[in-house]
Amino acid sequence: MLQTVVQKILARASGKNHVEVGEVLEPRVDLAMSHENAALVLNQFLEIYDGTGIEAKVWDPSKIAIIFDHRVPAESKKTATNQKKIREFVAEQSISKFHDIRGDEMGICHQILPEYGYVRPGYVVVGTDSHTTSHGALGAFSFGIGATEMASVWTLGSILNVEVPATIKVIVNGKFQKYVAPKDLILYLIGKLTAEGANFKVIEFHGDTIKNMDTSGRLTICNMSVEAGATSGIVPSDEETVRYLRDVAGVKDEINLVVPDPDASYDRIIEIDASTLVPQIACPHTVDNVKPVNEVEGLKIEQVVIGSCTNGRLDDLEIAASMLKGKKIAKGTRMLVFPASGNIYREALVRGYLYDLMEAGAVIANPGCGPCLGVHQGALGDGERALSTTNRNFKGRMGNPISEVYLCSPAVAAASALTGVITNPNNGSK
Amino acid sequence: MAKVIYKLEDDISTDIIYPGRYMATVLPTETPQYAFADIEDLNKMLNDKKAPPNSVIVAGKNFGCGSSREQACSTLKGYELIIVARNFARIFLQNSINLGLQTIVCPDAEASVGDDMEISADKLINKTSGKSFEIIPLPQARQAIIDAGGLIPYTRKRLIEKAGK
Ligand code: SF4
Numbered sequence: 188m189l190q191t192v193v194q195k196i197l198a199r200a201s202g203k204n205h206v207e208v209g210e211v212l213e214p215r216v217d218l219a220m221s222h223e224n225a226a227l228v229l230n231q232f233l234e235i236y237d238g239t240g241i242e243a244k245v246w247d248p249s250k251i252a253i254i255f256d257h258r259v260p261a262e263s264k265k266t267a268t269n270q271k272k273i274r275e276f277v278a279e280q281s282i283s284k285f286h287d288i289r290g291d292e293m294g295i296c297h298q299i300l301p302e303y304g305y306v307r308p309g310y311v312v313v314g315t316d317s318h319t320t321s322h323g324a325l326g327a328f329s330f331g332i333g334a335t336e337m338a339s340v341w342t343l344g345s346i347l348n349v350e351v352p353a354t355i356k357v358i359v360n361g362k363f364q365k366y367v368a369p370k371d372l373i374l375y376l377i378g379k380l381t382a383e384g385a386n387f388k389v390i391e392f393h394g395d396t397i398k399n400m401d402t403s404g405r406l407t408i409c410n411m412s413v414e415a416g417a418t419s420g421i422v423p424s425d426e427e428t429v430r431y432l433r434d435v436a437g438v439k440d441e442i443n444l445v446v447p448d449p450d451a452s453y454d455r456i457i458e459i460d461a462s463t464l465v466p467q468i469a470c471p472h473t474v475d476n477v478k479p480v481n482e483v484e485g486l487k488i489e490q491v492v493i494g495s496c497t498n499g500r501l502d503d504l505e506i507a508a509s510m511l512k513g514k515k516i517a518k519g520t521r522m523l524v525f526p527a528s529g530n531i532y533r534e535a536l537v538r539g540y541l542y543d544l545m546e547a548g549a550v551i552a553n554p555g556c557g558p559c560l561g562v563h564q565g566a567l568g569d570g571e572r573a574l575s576t577t578n579r580n581f582k583g584r585m586g587n588p589i590s591e592v593y594l595c596s597p598a599v600a601a602a603s604a605l606t607g608v609i610t611n612p613n614n615g616s617k
Numbered sequence: 618m619a620k621v622i623y624k625l626e627d628d629i630s631t632d633i634i635y636p637g638r639y640m641a642t643v644l645p646t647e648t649p650q651y652a653f654a655d656i657e658d659l660n661k662m663l664n665d666k667k668a669p670p671n672s673v674i675v676a677g678k679n680f681g682c683g684s685s686r687e688q689a690c691s692t693l694k695g696y697e698l699i700i701v702a703r704n705f706a707r708i709f710l711q712n713s714i715n716l717g718l719q720t721i722v723c724p725d726a727e728a729s730v731g732d733d734m735e736i737s738a739d740k741l742i743n744k745t746s747g748k749s750f751e752i753i754p755l756p757q758a759r760q761a762i763i764d765a766g767g768l769i770p771y772t773r774k775r776l777i778e779k780a781g782k
Contacts, residue, residue, distance in 0.1 A: 227643040333712035
């Protein structure tokens with residue numbers, strides 16, 4: 188009868204005491220998130236109601252979040268028109284968790300949800316975005332779905348045919364060395380598991396390193412769990428979760444922590460000694476092509492990107508700014524910085540990080556997804572190579588199939604921006 | 618009978634199936650033109666209508682990994698393609714079921730371009746080579762959605778039941 192966190196969450200959301208791995212459930216949804224692809228969700232939603240004579244109303248407008256982030260401000264009339272349609276729908280249905288293109292409250296969906304306290308421990312969260320896995324950082328069971336599935340959630344308030352996933356337990360102990368970050372841990376783990384190693388499974392994170400990791404780092408590791416194929420990553424909620432929700436997100440109401448039973452049964456257990464990790468890098472064109480950064484040091488890079496839902500938070504900008512302050516980015520290398528949210532942008536502005544980065548030669552873009560998915564800003568030229576703190580390096584990801592994307596931590600990105608070649612920050616700036 | 622028109626490697630991501638730069642295009646009626654936009658010969662073959670319905674693409678493992686973009690399914694569904702792979706990434710597989718794109722999980726499939734395939738509930742028969750391969754059936758829970766004709770009619774049915782109460 189012992190259960191993992193996700194089993195407990197799914198049991199509660201399905202009105203049961205206990206659920207087994209493989210059991211098929213229809214859990215109710217606590218939060219349903221979309222971004223610009225709400226345009227497609229809307230289309231499918233109206234199709235469900237078509238011909239029924241029933242008025243098309245979402246099941247609960249307070250549980251739907253829509254965040255514009257992928258192409259902001261709009262890059263084309265098509266996107267602008269999609270955004271306009273969504274805006275009208277949001278008003279008509281009284282959807283309250285809506286973040287439009289406004290400097291003060293915009294941001295990447297996976298940053299906005301935790302920042303505004305929309306996600307709580309024990310929630311079932313679905314999002315029309317594969318990195319919805321991020322919100323496991325707050326102890327929720329959170330996973331990506333397609334637009335038609337979301338239309339079904341908007342209609343029924345539950346998610347059909349969820350199979351209780353098996354869980355991989357990852358135990359991380361030890362203290363990170365200098366310039367080693369949660370990003371290096373998750374890259375290392377993806378390299379070990381491979382891109383499909385956790386397919387249809389959940390990764391539950393444990394150990395001292397995770398206990399001592401703040402929510403920002405937890406968001407990074409849960410965010411990238413999907414790159415090992417995982418349905419979700421999850422950190423069982425604890426004091427840090429409460430601290431974040433109270434102090435950062437300003438949550439006032441009750442917070443109920445959900446933790447796994449001590450002897451819950453796991454699909455497999457992986458142990459990692461964080462103190463032995465060195466800076467990692469994911470080489471083209473798959474995220475599991477991970478190596479210690481030393482193995483590719485010296486490769487010339489034309490573009491450095493710092494940002495995204497993986498590493499566009501204040502601590503990420505802080506380390507980059509501290510390494511670049513008073514120095515200049517190498518000639519022939521462009522550096523693009525896009526803070527993950529308006530709140531982060533404001534704070535980085537007030538603390539002077541953006542000034543230091545700009546003075547070093549970085550281009551500061553508005554909050555949003557920016558070059559991460561190669562549709563809006565910062566596309567690569569033929570044969571160019573980028574080093575990026577984002578989460579995907581698939582062929583064409585940064586807008587050009589004949590270019591290369593390497594993935595790393597903000598520290599590696601900043602050290603490399605100074606030299607113009609891939610550089611291990613522990614070797615100093617040469 | 619279904620003919621193999623193309624072979625692809627492992628880990629074909631949704632960025633390959635439907636590049637991010639076309640994401641502003643969302644309607645299933647408009648997405649097919651961008652299928653495999655960065656694989657020029659395949660994109661051309663599809664756009665030139667050289668692939669009749671039920672043409673087969675054979676891929677390796679982890680087909681459809683990456684983004685949840687449903688365009689990656691609707692773009693293939695637009696040509697009524699059949700995708701045979703060793704396995705599929707979770708969200709892509711679910712999207713396929715929801716939209717009615719035929720995805721066949723066949724870990725040992727062997728085929729070359731031009732081979733004729735016959736697909737039954739549990740077997741993939743390569744008529745050209747004479748070999749047959751086991752198909753792993755979809756999880757039972759998913760079958761109900763397929764039987765209903767996809768997630769839209771399935772949800773519509775549930776909606777009407779709910780409203781009737
Ligand atoms: S930053 Fe990149 S990975 Fe994150 S939501 Fe935006 S496009 Fe997706």
